[in-house]
Amino acid sequence: MITTPIAHRATAVAARAADLSKEYGQGETRVIALDHVTVNFHQGEYTAIMGPSGSGKSTLMHCVAGLDTFSGGSVRIGDTELGSLKDKQLTRLRRDKIGFIFQAFNLLPTLTALENITLPMDIAGRRPDKKWLREVIDMVGLSDRLGHRPAQLSGGQQLGVPPGP
Ligand SMILES: Nc1ncnc2c1ncn2[C@@H]1O[C@H](COP(=O)(O)OP(=O)(O)OP(=O)(O)O)[C@@H](O)[C@H]1O
Ligand SMILES: [Mg+2]
Numbered sequence: 001m002i003t004t005p006i007a008h009r010a011t012a013v014a015a016r017a018a019d020l021s022k023e024y025g026q027g028e029t030r031v032i033a034l035d036h037v038t039v040n041f042h043q044g045e046y047t048a049i050m051g052p053s054g055s056g057k058s059t060l061m062h063c064v065a066g067l068d069t070f071s072g073g074s075v076r077i078g079d080t081e082l083g084s085l086k087d088k089q090l091t092r093l094r095r096d097k098i099g100f101i102f103q104a105f106n107l108l109p110t111l112t113a114l115e116n117i118t119l120p121m122d123i124a125g126r127r128p129d130k131k132w133l134r135e136v137i138d139m140v141g142l143s144d145r146l147g148h149r150p151a152q153l154s155g156g157q158q159l160g161v162p163p164g165p
Helices: 057-064 087-097 113-124 130-139 155-159
Strands: 013-024 031-042 072-077
Touching: 013 057, 031 057, 031 072, 057 072, 087 113, 113 130
Parallel strands: none
Antiparallel strands: 013 031, 013 072
């Protein structure tokens, strides 16, 4: 797996993995998926993680986003060390600070497009800002598809990819 070397940059570090290790299984089925990985993700930048199949990209993403536990090292999002958080605090941090687009969409098939969009906020018991909601929906070109279920949307629409010109 290739990760960018740590160099001094002008922007702050939004997320950081330090000496991060992750093992799956035990004994003969033990796999070292991450072997002391250190990487900084800077604010306002795109970072691409590249590497062969099985090299640990998804594992790294899951650990840095607080979606999975790790075996050694540390992960920080902003000023928060994930290792120090209890389950509830971790849930809150994921809800408020992290957006994650999975390769498999994880849309709920029985909910409409609109209900899928607002689901995390519904679970959190919050109401989305109507103006912002409309803006985001327009941005990804879904305004005339809000009552449709995921199976009635194209692959790009399910992903939330903005339509072309
Ligand atoms: N739940 C799991 N249990 C056991 N081993 C796992 C598990 N998930 C991943 N692995 C193993 O950990 C290693 C890293 O897997 P990971 O999914 O992070 O790779 P990847 O770089 O995302 O690969 P791909 O490009 O194919 O998506 C692989 O050897 C994989 O078989
Ligand atoms: Mg993967």
